[in-house]
Amino acid sequence: MAKYDKAAKEEKAENLLLDLDAAFKYEGRLPAAPVPTAGATDDFRCGFVGIVGAPNMGKSTMLNALIYTDLCVATNRPQTTRHAILGVLTTEDCQLCFHDTPGVIEDPAYKLQEGMMEAVKGTLKSSEVLLVVTDLFSTPIPDDNLFAKLQKSNRPTIVVINKVDLADKVNLNSKENDEAGRTITVFDAVARWRELLPDAMAIIPTCASRGPDDVGVNAIRQLLTGGPDVPAAIRDLGRPIPGTFKEGVQFISNEEAKRILPVSPPLYDEDTLTDRSERFFASEMIRATLFEKLKKEMPYCCEVRVTEFKKPKPDDKNPTMRIKATILVERDSQKGIVVGKGGQKIKDVGVDARKRLEDFFGEKVHLDLFVKVDKEWRRDEKKLKEYGYLSK
Numbered sequence: 537m538a539k540y541d542k543a544a545k546e547e548k549a550e551n552l553l554l555d556l557d558a559a560f561k562y563e564g565r566l567p568a569a570p571v572p573t574a575g576a577t578d579d580f581r582c583g584f585v586g587i588v589g590a591p592n593m594g595k596s597t598m599l600n601a602l603i604y605t606d607l608c609v610a611t612n613r614p615q616t617t618r619h620a621i622l623g624v625l626t627t628e629d630c631q632l633c634f635h636d637t638p639g640v641i642e643d644p645a646y647k648l649q650e651g652m653m654e655a656v657k658g659t660l661k662s663s664e665v666l667l668v669v670t671d672l673f674s675t676p677i678p679d680d681n682l683f684a685k686l687q688k689s690n691r692p693t694i695v696v697i698n699k700v701d702l703a704d705k706v707n708l709n710s711k712e713n714d715e716a717g718r719t720i721t722v723f724d725a726v727a728r729w730r731e732l733l734p735d736a737m738a739i740i741p742t743c744a745s746r747g748p749d750d751v752g753v754n755a756i757r758q759l760l761t762g763g764p765d766v767p768a769a770i771r772d773l774g775r776p777i778p779g780t781f782k783e784g785v786q787f788i789s790n791e792e793a794k795r796i797l798p799v800s801p802p803l804y805d806e807d808t809l810t811d812r813s814e815r816f817f818a819s820e821m822i823r824a825t826l827f828e829k830l831k832k833e834m835p836y837c838c839e840v841r842v843t844e845f846k847k848p849k850p851d852d853k854n855p856t857m858r859i860k861a862t863i864l865v866e867r868d869s870q871k872g873i874v875v876g877k878g879g880q881k882i883k884d885v886g887v888d889a890r891k892r893l894e895d896f897f898g899e900k901v902h903l904d905l906f907v908k909v910d911k912e913w914r915r916d917e918k919k920l921k922e923y924g925y926l927s928k
Contacts, residue, residue, distance in 0.1 A: 581630040581797035585760060586663030588656060588686075590677055591639025593669045594698045598744040599623050599636040601753045602760075606896070607810060607817075608636050609824035616827055618648070619924065620655040622811045624804050630761050630794075631802040635659045642678040648914040651925035653679075660685065665692045665760065665796055668736075671699040672706075674719040674728045687733060692796045694756060695729045695739040697722060701746075723777055730779035737796075738788065739780055741773065762794030815845045818893060822861050822905070825889040826874075829881070834873055839864040839913055839923065848899065857899045864910040874907050882907060 587595045596608035596617050603625045609616060623634040637659050638652035660666070660682070666689065670676070674697075677683045686693070706720045719725040722741045729739050738759060742752025751772045758769040767787050770780075781788065804811075819840040827835040841862050848855035863882075865871050875882045882905055890903045913919050920926045 579629070579799055580801060581762070581794065582633070582800040582802050583664035583797040584633045584635060584659075584662055585665045585667060586635050586637065586659040587667045587669060588637055588659065588677070589639065589669035589696075590675045591641070593639065593671055593675060594744045595639070595669045596621075596636050598667070598669055598696060598698065598742070598753070599634050601744045601746075601748050601750060602632075602634065602757055603809070604748045605809060609820045616824060618652055620659055624808050624810065625757075625761075626802060626804070626806045626808075627761050630797055631804065631806075632760055632797070633803060635663065640677050640679050640682060642680075646915045647917055647920050648925055651920055654926065657682070660689075663691065664798060665694070667694050667696055667756070668729075668733070669696045669698055670725070670729065672697065672702050672719065672722065672725055674725050676732075693733060693736045694759065695733060695736050696744075696752070696756065697725045697729070697739060697741045698744055700741045700752070701743045726777050726779045735782065737782065741777070759788065759793050760796060762796070763790040766790050766793045814897070815842045817896065818842050818845060818859055819861060821892045821896060822863070822885075822889045822903075825885050825892060826863065829885050829888065830874070834870065837866050837870055837914070838874070839910075841923075844904075855900065857893075857897060857901045859893065859901060860904045860906070862906045862908050864908055864913055866909070866911055866913060868909055871907050871909055 587599055589595055594610070596610040599608055599621075600606050600610065600623075603623045605623070607623050608621050617636060617638045619638070621636045623636065625632040625634070637656045640656055641649050641653060644650045644653055666686070668677070668686065677686070700722050703720070703722060719728050726739045726741070729736065733739075740752050740755050740759075742756065743750050744753060747753070751769075751774075755766075755769040755773055758764070758766045766789060770787055773780075819842045822842075823835070823838065823840045826838050826840070830838070841864065842859060843862055844858065844860035846858040848857060863874055865874060873881070874885075876884075886903055886905050889905070890901050893901045893903065910919075913923075917926060
């Protein structure tokens with residue numbers, strides 16, 4: 537038997553990461569850090585956790601809560617997320633590499649949506665663990681073929697029943713409650729998903745909008761990291777709900793939770809939060825503002841490209857981050873809507889986007905916005921590859 541050479545193995549892993557970085561480049565992506573060894577033990581665990589679900593289930597809000605950082609933009613409009621976004625949480629003995637994905641669409645209507653679903657399918661294939669995010673009403677994943685693959689997957693799966701705060705606001709006499717598969721209580725939602733995914737290791741009620749300290753978010757985080765006290769985190773959820781665990785399982789110990797992730801050195805430096813650039817997040821925040829300011833379907837016709845991103849210099853007397861961005865629309869009539877009468881709408885967008893950017897970067901921001909017609913950009917395969925929505 538050949539002698540085990542730890543140094544050679546680590547060098548091989550580092551070279552593999554560099555090769556993967558070269559093969560999978562896209563605009564705004566930062567290269568992965570070389571495999572770090574300092575502080576990593578022989579039982580260090582690391583893996584990818586895919587977050588999937590229907591549109592508007594709170595997947596981005598869930599990621600933000602799990603990693604204690606408002607990394608991903610989140611609005612109350614479906615399909616705000618267009619890219620798979622990496623968020624990294626590193627502890628003393630494990631590293632969780634979360635992938636937030638676009639909401640699943642059953643029948644993509646154009647190339648942009650096809651690219652979004654490509655990101656979801658890629659995450660399903662590459663993740664060691666899956667978080668399936670639904671809501672109090674048990675909103676299903678709309679793509680039956682994709683859900684069938686999920687049901688057949690042998691990877692550890694945690695179902696997240698999000699938005700449980702709506703339980704007190706449900707109209708019990710509403711006709712919508714008679715819809716097939718719709719639930720209106722946490723107990724019913726857990727029972728429904730235990731039926732759909734009988735092998736799910738846990739089904740956890742949460743309210744991600746309450747932030748990192750929500751008891752459900754904490755329970756999920758501890759399950760994935762293996763402690764410090766998984767049983768206590770489960771007890772904090774309150775009265776036990778039948779179906780929370782698989783049949784015959786009453787609780788999950790720290791040792792069992794630690795087996796969820798594979799033993800592996802960390803893939804990213806301990807200070808790494810994401811592999812996306814600041815420029816990328818600037819464009820996402822401007823686009824999220826468009827979702828909040830524009831009505832109906834307009835935001836889905838818009839794309840934001842940051843054309844200038846200048847950080848202040850250390851010796852600036854009035855340090856200001858300067859950002860220029862172009863909002864792409866598909867028709868002249870859409871340009872008029874975004875600009876607004878007398879330019880008022882684009883001014884309103886600029887004011888709100890600037891505040892969002894300043895909160896995120898902790899810097900004073902000067903923001904210039906422009907609007908440009910780029911016909912059929914959502915259907916242009918070449919442009920979608922350039923914008924990072926389709927693989928090259």
